[in-house]
Amino acid sequence: MATRCRGTRIHLSLSLSLVVLLLRAASVASADIKAACADTPYPDYCETVLKAGTKGKPADKSALAEIAVCAAAKTTAAATILARTQEKGISQSSWWCMDNCASDIEDAATRLGKKPVNLAQLRSFIERTENDNVVWNCDECREDSASKKEDLISKDGDLEKIMGVVSVLIKRAAGKTKGAAKQ
Numbered sequence: 001m002a003t004r005c006r007g008t009r010i011h012l013s014l015s016l017s018l019v020v021l022l023l024r025a026a027s028v029a030s031a032d033i034k035a036a037c038a039d040t041p042y043p044d045y046c047e048t049v050l051k052a053g054t055k056g057k058p059a060d061k062s063a064l065a066e067i068a069v070c071a072a073a074k075t076t077a078a079a080t081i082l083a084r085t086q087e088k089g090i091s092q093s094s095w096w097c098m099d100n101c102a103s104d105i106e107d108a109a110t111r112l113g114k115k116p117v118n119l120a121q122l123r124s125f126i127e128r129t130e131n132d133n134v135v136w137n138c139d140e141c142r143e144d145s146a147s148k149k150e151d152l153i154s155k156d157g158d159l160e161k162i163m164g165v166v167s168v169l170i171k172r173a174a175g176k177t178k179g180a181a182k183q
Helices: 002-037 043-054 061-086 092-112 119-131 158-173
Strands: none
Touching (some): 002 043, 002 061, 002 158, 043 061, 043 158, 061 158, 092 119, 092 158, 119 158
């Protein structure tokens, strides 16, 4: 009987040690994510995206950037569909604007959706879009305030947020850190 209790005690001790290690790893992962997101334009949004992608496991700068790229690929694909849908039934001048906005989003969706993820190529793409002053929303293309709604492609919508986050994380992973201010 004494042997059985000692074995149970050892098993319980090992189980508790494992739980403590898992909690510590989750705590470290959370701290890493918080630090990684601190200088992005949307830190809370960044933390939500990265926590969902890491599932509590520690990740380095490149892994965090890749998680953000995967999230951005999904967001840009959905945003492309939305922008193309909104082209229908609008005036010619607004149509041209929305078409250009949708084309920028399609380009991003294509580049972000490529597997395997190539952070160097994506950094080049991000820098080009920043140099070209691409804005990741289509609000200026909507004809009146009634059509300006909060959705994926509106100012401060998910598209703009994820692209701001991706920009900072890709640059950092590639060794080129540059803080970003909320625009």
